[in-house]
Amino acid sequence: MTSERVAASGGNAPALSVHGLGKRFGDRVAFEDVSFEIGYGEVFGFLGPNGAGKTTTVRTLGTLLAPTSGSATVAGIPLAPENGVEIRRRISIMPESPGLYLRLSVTENLQCFADLYEAPGPADRIDRALRAVNLADRAHDACGTLSKGLRQRVALARALLSDPEVLFLDEPTSGLDPAAARGVHELIDELRQGGVTIFLTTHRLEEAERLCDRVAILNTTLRTIGRPDELRDRLFARTLTVRTLVPLPEPGRVFAGLLAVDGWHQDGPAAYILAVSDPAEAAPAATRALVAAGADVLSIGESRHSLEDVYLELIHEDEEARRR
Amino acid sequence: MSVSRRRVRAIYRKELREYRRKPTIVTGMAILPLIFLIQPLVTVFTLPASAASQLADQNELLYLLGIPALVPAALAAYSVVGERLQGTLEPVLTTPVRREEFLLGKALASFVPSMAISYAVCALFLACVELFAHAAVASALVRGPDLLALLIFTPLLAGWSIWVGMAISTRSSEVRVAQQLGMLANLPSVAVTTLIAINVIHPSLVFALGGAAVLLLLNRLGWRITSATFDRERLITGTR
Numbered sequence: 001m002t003s004e005r006v007a008a009s010g011g012n013a014p015a016l017s018v019h020g021l022g023k024r025f026g027d028r029v030a031f032e033d034v035s036f037e038i039g040y041g042e043v044f045g046f047l048g049p050n051g052a053g054k055t056t057t058v059r060t061l062g063t064l065l066a067p068t069s070g071s072a073t074v075a076g077i078p079l080a081p082e083n084g085v086e087i088r089r090r091i092s093i094m095p096e097s098p099g100l101y102l103r104l105s106v107t108e109n110l111q112c113f114a115d116l117y118e119a120p121g122p123a124d125r126i127d128r129a130l131r132a133v134n135l136a137d138r139a140h141d142a143c144g145t146l147s148k149g150l151r152q153r154v155a156l157a158r159a160l161l162s163d164p165e166v167l168f169l170d171e172p173t174s175g176l177d178p179a180a181a182r183g184v185h186e187l188i189d190e191l192r193q194g195g196v197t198i199f200l201t202t203h204r205l206e207e208a209e210r211l212c213d214r215v216a217i218l219n220t221t222l223r224t225i226g227r228p229d230e231l232r233d234r235l236f237a238r239t240l241t242v243r244t245l246v247p248l249p250e251p252g253r254v255f256a257g258l259l260a261v262d263g264w265h266q267d268g269p270a271a272y273i274l275a276v277s278d279p280a281e282a283a284p285a286a287t288r289a290l291v292a293a294g295a296d297v298l299s300i301g302e303s304r305h306s307l308e309d310v311y312l313e314l315i316h317e318d319e320e321a322r323r324r
Numbered sequence: 325m326s327v328s329r330r331r332v333r334a335i336y337r338k339e340l341r342e343y344r345r346k347p348t349i350v351t352g353m354a355i356l357p358l359i360f361l362i363q364p365l366v367t368v369f370t371l372p373a374s375a376a377s378q379l380a381d382q383n384e385l386l387y388l389l390g391i392p393a394l395v396p397a398a399l400a401a402y403s404v405v406g407e408r409l410q411g412t413l414e415p416v417l418t419t420p421v422r423r424e425e426f427l428l429g430k431a432l433a434s435f436v437p438s439m440a441i442s443y444a445v446c447a448l449f450l451a452c453v454e455l456f457a458h459a460a461v462a463s464a465l466v467r468g469p470d471l472l473a474l475l476i477f478t479p480l481l482a483g484w485s486i487w488v489g490m491a492i493s494t495r496s497s498e499v500r501v502a503q504q505l506g507m508l509a510n511l512p513s514v515a516v517t518t519l520i521a522i523n524v525i526h527p528s529l530v531f532a533l534g535g536a537a538v539l540l541l542l543n544r545l546g547w548r549i550t551s552a553t554f555d556r557e558r559l560i561t562g563t564r
Contacts, residue, residue: 025561062418065557085420093418099411101338103345108338115334116419142345158415 102144335429400489401506487546
C-alpha cells in the first residue's frame with residue numbers, strides 16, 4: 001500500500017465495510033443482508049449468476065442507488081445521500097457496458113471524464129491511463145471506430161483517470177481476446193501493488209481464482225465469502241486419488257486405519273478416493289501401505305476442486321432449495 | 325452547494341464536440357426557423373408602400389419570438405433520455421458530477437446554439453426586409469422597441485423552452501416521444517408571441533416588463549423542477 005493510501009485509509013480502516021446491506025425495487029429483492037469487509041489493496045471477487053444482484057450491489061456502493069436496508073462505508077466515507085459526491089470522488093466504476101461517446105476520440109472521452117473528476121494535470125493522466133491499457137497509439141481515433149475489446153480498454157483507462165482508492169470493475173475482460181485479458185490481469189496486479197482496492201465482478205471463475213485474494217458468491221443473499229482455497233476446503237472434503245495398475249484384491253485392508261485417512265471408496269476399476277484430514281500425512285502413509293501390499297501404484301495425488309466446483313455446488317444447492 | 329465550473333464546462337464542451345461531429349444536429353435545428361421566415365417574408369415583400377401606416381400599429385417583428393421558443397425544445401428533450409438510451413449516462417453519473425452541474429452543462433449546450441440560430445435567423449430576416457421590402461414598409465416594420473423586445477425575450481423564451489424540454493427528457497424513456505412532448509409543451513409560448521405579433525394582445529411597456537418578470541420566474545421554476553425530476557436511481561434502473 002502506498003503511503004498516501006495508508007494515510008487516506010486512516011490506518012487499518014477497511015476500504016469497504018458493508019453491514020446487512022439490501023436493495024429492493026418494490027416487492028422484488030435485488031439483494032439483501034449482504035455483509036463483508038475489504039481491506040485496502042485487496043482484490044475482491046464478486047461472483048454470482050445472472051440476476052443475483054451483483055451489478056445492483058456495485059451501483060448501490062457507488063451511490064447510484066440508495067440502499068433500502070443496512071449500512072456501508074466506502075473508502076472511509078459512510079454511504080449516505082449527502083456523501084455521494086465525496087464517495088464518487090474516491091472511487092471509480094467501470095460498468096459492464098463501456099458507455100463511450102462514439103463520435104468523440106479516445107482522448108476527448110478521457111478529457112471529459114478527467115474534468116468531471118477535476119483531476120489535476122489531465123493531459124499527463126490521460127497519457128498514463130492510455131499507456132496502462134496499451135492504447136496510446138489509438139488516442140486520436142474516434143471511439144466508434146474501435147472494436148468491442150478496444151472500447152473496453154478505453155473504459156478501463158477512463159476508470160483509472162481519477163487515481164481511485166476503490167475501483168469497481170464489472171466484467172472488465174468481457175469481449176477481450178486472451179492476450180488483452182492477460183494485459184488486464186497484469187494491470188489489476190499492478191494496481192493491487194499500488195494499494196488500490198479492486199472490487200471485481202466477473203463470470204470468469206478462473207480469472208477470479210487467479211486474481212482475487214478473496215471471493216464472495218452472491219445469489220440475492222451472500223452465499224459464501226473467503227479465500228478460494230478456504231472455500232474449497234469448507235465445501236468439499238479433502239481427498240486423495242489413488243490409481244493402481246490392476247485393482248487391489250482387498251482395498252479395505254490396505255486403506256483401513258491409515259494415518260489421516262477417514263474413509264475411502266472405489267472410483268473405477270483401479271481407482272480409489274480416500275477422504276483425508278491432512279493430505280501431507282495421508283499420502284506417504286497410503287503410499288507405504290500400497291507398496292507393502294505389493295500394488296503397482298500409477299499415481300497418488302490430492303484431488304483439487306476448482307472455484308468453479310465451489311460456485312456450481314452453491315448455486316446448485318440454491319436451485320434445489322428453490323425447487324423444494 | 326457549490327457548482328464546479330470545470331464540471332459544467334466538461335459537459336458543455338462534450339456536447340459541442342458531438343454537435344461538431346454531427347452537424348446535422350444543428351442544421352436540423354435551423355430548418356424550422358427558416359421555414360418560420362417564409363410566410364412573413366412573403367407578406368412583407370408583397371406589401372405596397374401604402375401599407376406602411378397599417379404596419380405601424382402592429383408588431384410583426386415579434387412573430388420571430390416563436391423561434392427561440394421552439395428551436396431548443398428538441399435538443400433539450402434529447403439531452404438526458406438520449407444519453408440514457410445510448411448507455412453513456414451511467415458512466416457520467418458514477419463521477420462526482422452533481423445533477424445541477426450536469427443539467428447546467430446540458431442546458432448551456434442547448435442554449436448557446438439556439439441563441440446563435442435565433443439571432444442569426446432574426447438578422448437574416450431584418451437584412452432581407454431592409455434589402456428587398458419597400459423603404460417605407462421596412463422602416464414601419466423595424467422599430468427600436470420591437471428590436472429591444474427581440475433581444476431581451478429571445479434568451480428568456482429559449483431558457484424556458486430548454487427547462488421544459490429537459491424536465492420532459494428526465495422523465496421519458498423514448499427520444500421521439502420526449503421531443504414531440506417538448507415541442508408540444510412550448511406551443512403556448514409560440515401562441516402568445518403570435519397573438520402579440522398579430523396585435524390580438526396589445527403590448528405595452530408594463531406588459532413587456534411583466535412578461536419578462538414572469539419568464540424569469542418560469543426559468544427559475546423550470547430549473548428547480550428539472551433538478552427535482554432528475555432522479556439518478558430512476559434514470560439508471562428505469563424503476564421508481
